[in-house]
Amino acid sequence: MELLQRALLTAFSTLTLFYVVVKLSLGYWKRRGILHAKPKFLWGNLKGVVGGKRHVQEALQTIYDTHKGQAPFVGCYALLKPFVMVLDLELVHNILVSDAGYFTSRGLYHNIQNEPLSGNLLQLDGHKWRTLHAKSVGVFTSSNLQKLMPRLLEVSKILGNRIGDQKLQKLNVSQLVDGYNVEVIAALAFGFKGDQAEFREMSRSYWNNFSLWRAYLALELPLLARLLQHTSYDELAANYFYNLVHAQLYQQRLRDRQPLQNFLQLYSAPDDALSDAQIAAQAFGFILAGLEPLNATLGFCLYELALQPELQDRARNEIHEVLQQYGGQLTADSLKQLKYTKQVLNGKYCNSLQDFKQFISFFIVETLRLHTPYPFLLRRATKEFELPKSVFVIARGNNLIIPVAAIHRDPSIYTDPLRFDPDRFEAAAVKSRPAMSFLPFGQGLRGCIAMQLAEQQLMVGLVALLQHHKYSPCADTQIPLQYDNRKLLLMPKVDILLSVECVDI
Ligand code: HEM
Numbered sequence: 172m173e174l175l176q177r178a179l180l181t182a183f184s185t186l187t188l189f190y191v192v193v194k195l196s197l198g199y200w201k202r203r204g205i206l207h208a209k210p211k212f213l214w215g216n217l218k219g220v221v222g223g224k225r226h227v228q229e230a231l232q233t234i235y236d237t238h239k240g241q242a243p244f245v246g247c248y249a250l251l252k253p254f255v256m257v258l259d260l261e262l263v264h265n266i267l268v269s270d271a272g273y274f275t276s277r278g279l280y281h282n283i284q285n286e287p288l289s290g291n292l293l294q295l296d297g298h299k300w301r302t303l304h305a306k307s308v309g310v311f312t313s314s315n316l317q318k319l320m321p322r323l324l325e326v327s328k329i330l331g332n333r334i335g336d337q338k339l340q341k342l343n344v345s346q347l348v349d350g351y352n353v354e355v356i357a358a359l360a361f362g363f364k365g366d367q368a369e370f371r372e373m374s375r376s377y378w379n380n381f382s383l384w385r386a387y388l389a390l391e392l393p394l395l396a397r398l399l400q401h402t403s404y405d406e407l408a409a410n411y412f413y414n415l416v417h418a419q420l421y422q423q424r425l426r427d428r429q430p431l432q433n434f435l436q437l438y439s440a441p442d443d444a445l446s447d448a449q450i451a452a453q454a455f456g457f458i459l460a461g462l463e464p465l466n467a468t469l470g471f472c473l474y475e476l477a478l479q480p481e482l483q484d485r486a487r488n489e490i491h492e493v494l495q496q497y498g499g500q501l502t503a504d505s506l507k508q509l510k511y512t513k514q515v516l517n518g519k520y521c522n523s524l525q526d527f528k529q530f531i532s533f534f535i536v537e538t539l540r541l542h543t544p545y546p547f548l549l550r551r552a553t554k555e556f557e558l559p560k561s562v563f564v565i566a567r568g569n570n571l572i573i574p575v576a577a578i579h580r581d582p583s584i585y586t587d588p589l590r591f592d593p594d595r596f597e598a599a600a601v602k603s604r605p606a607m608s609f610l611p612f613g614q615g616l617r618g619c620i621a622m623q624l625a626e627q628q629l630m631v632g633l634v635a636l637l638q639h640h641k642y643s644p645c646a647d648t649q650i651p652l653q654y655d656n657r658k659l660l661l662m663p664k665v666d667i668l669l670s671v672e673c674v675d676i
């Protein structure tokens with residue numbers, strides 16, 4: 172009897188404690204007297220997201236649509252974790268660019284002791300990030316990217332060759348672009364030319380051991396998680412990438428000076444070279460940060476072009492016109508010349524990356540706007556920040572979320588936002604929009620370090636795909652296309668399938 176009573180009492184007090192903790196956590200914004208989206212018990216503002224009923228982007232979009240214009244930012248909760256959602260584009264500029272010194276952290280979990288691969292630029296914060304960032308800026312330079320171009324062009328040949336001159340009723344576009352992107356990363360990041368099957372398998376399976384609850388606890392209580400030696404990636408895949416880099420570096424050091432072929436060479440350049448473990452983490456960073464968005468962008472872009480054949484023809488004609496001057500070959504020079512498929516981005520969007528004045532495809536930027544692979548950016552305030560000309564304060568340690576995809580679909584910035592229309596990126600149209608209204612690569616100190624590389628890879632891939640082939644929807648194409656609710660990134664829910672035929676012009 173007494174035992175039962177004790178058990179009931181314990182259960183009751185545990186439940187009460189749980190209830191109090193949840194209520195206290197979800198009372199954060201109310202206590203601070205800040206406008207906030209009303210949270211649901213336990214889920215905060217992510218009800219339906221954890222169970223896969225809706226994409227996290229939908230939840231963010233709802234908060235943005237409901238509160239935009241009412242305040243510079245609004246409070247919200249990811250489960251029990253309070254976030255500042257930034258609504259005002261001037262405040263976005265403060266956070267990413269002019270006052271970026273207050274927001275140098277992203278707040279992701281890393282554990283270098285137990286998981287060396289987590290020591291990459293995306294996951295690190297603080298002084299570890301700072302040193303690595305300084306080194307990486309010297310690695311991702313225009314001149315290095317230029318030198319790596321021949322290798323990229325070589326790999327891109329597989330795209331056209333894989334389809335050849337067959338007419339296919341059902342081409343697995345996801346598989347095709349995945350093959351290209353994986354091979355580029357294997358070649359450029361790992362200097363790896365061997366059999367790609369295992370590499371490809373590992374690039375898919377490193378999330379196999381993912382558990383949402385463990386990941387959430389690691390974000391909330393990183394010190395405890397490190398004490399418990401929590402790691403994020405599947406051990407088999409992590410070891411594979413780690414050992415691959417190790418072996419490649421060993422081989423490389425046996426050889427005499429080689430022409431520049433990959434990023435391992437750059438990261439292991441003699442002056443203040445990184446340790447092998449640090450280099451492995453950077454190579455893994457290409458897969459972690461780059462593979463899915465590259466995949467998604469090329470896939471979505473082909474899908475949109477298949478639905479609008481006039482646009483597709485316009486792009487192909489332009490490609491042919493330019494390539495004709497270069498004997499039909501895609502080269503570094505011909506790529507620079509592609510006029511119609513590309514566009515000078517107005518300086519005000521790009522001034523964060525020094526001397527960045529890059530041509531970029533109309534089609535690719537419009538794909539990145541409409542199907543923004545990273546639908547939001549994250550920052551953490553490392554110091555208290557008082558908003559200029561305002562009574563509001565962002566407290567030290569507050570986590571911030573910048574709802575990029577919602578901004579990209581704001582009808583007051585982009586009319587008829589769900590329509591795919593590359594002409595939005597005509598120079599005059601770009602100038603008429605406010606700064607910070609186009610952020611697929613983030614911006615500022617912690618913006619995507621590989622933006623230029625990614626654009627190059629996407630441009631080369633798109634040209635190779637469109638040069639000799641025409642794509643159209645087939646019976647199995649999912650229209651309209653849906654996003655995969657189980658992913659944080661905007662990825663297609665099912666593989667993109669199109670019919671394809673060879674065109675001879
Ligand atoms: C279409 C392709 C890509 C897109 C859309 C993309 C987008 C982004 C975005 C939105 C961020 C966060 C920026 C911010 O917080 O302001 C980011 C960061 C980053 N990206 Fe990319 N990315 C792409 C490709 C790549 C590739 C190929 C790499 C290969 C190295 C890469 C490496 C990184 C790294 C290391 C960071 C963290 C930078 C830092 O915190 O210092 N990304 N990317």
Ligand SMILES: *[C@@H]1O[C@H](CO)[C@@H](O)[C@H](O)[C@H]1NC(C)=O
Pocket residue numbers: 345346348349374375462463466467470662663666667
């Ligand atoms: C590449 O993207 C496709 C969807 O476009 C996806 O099915 C595939 O799993 C992706 N591969 C990786 C490694 O993310």
Ligand SMILES: *[C@@H]1O[C@H](CO)[C@@H](O)[C@H](O)[C@H]1NC(C)=O
Pocket residue numbers: 343345346666668
């Ligand atoms: C497309 O290719 C991927 C990768 O090889 C494969 O897993 C998937 O089943 C294919 N999808 C379809 C619908 O054939």
Ligand SMILES: *[C@@H]1O[C@H](CO)[C@@H](O)[C@H](O)[C@H]1NC(C)=O
Pocket residue numbers: 380401402404405406407
């Ligand atoms: C999966 O995660 C658990 C818990 O962190 C860990 O003990 C286990 O070793 C991991 N397994 C693999 C194959 O990575």
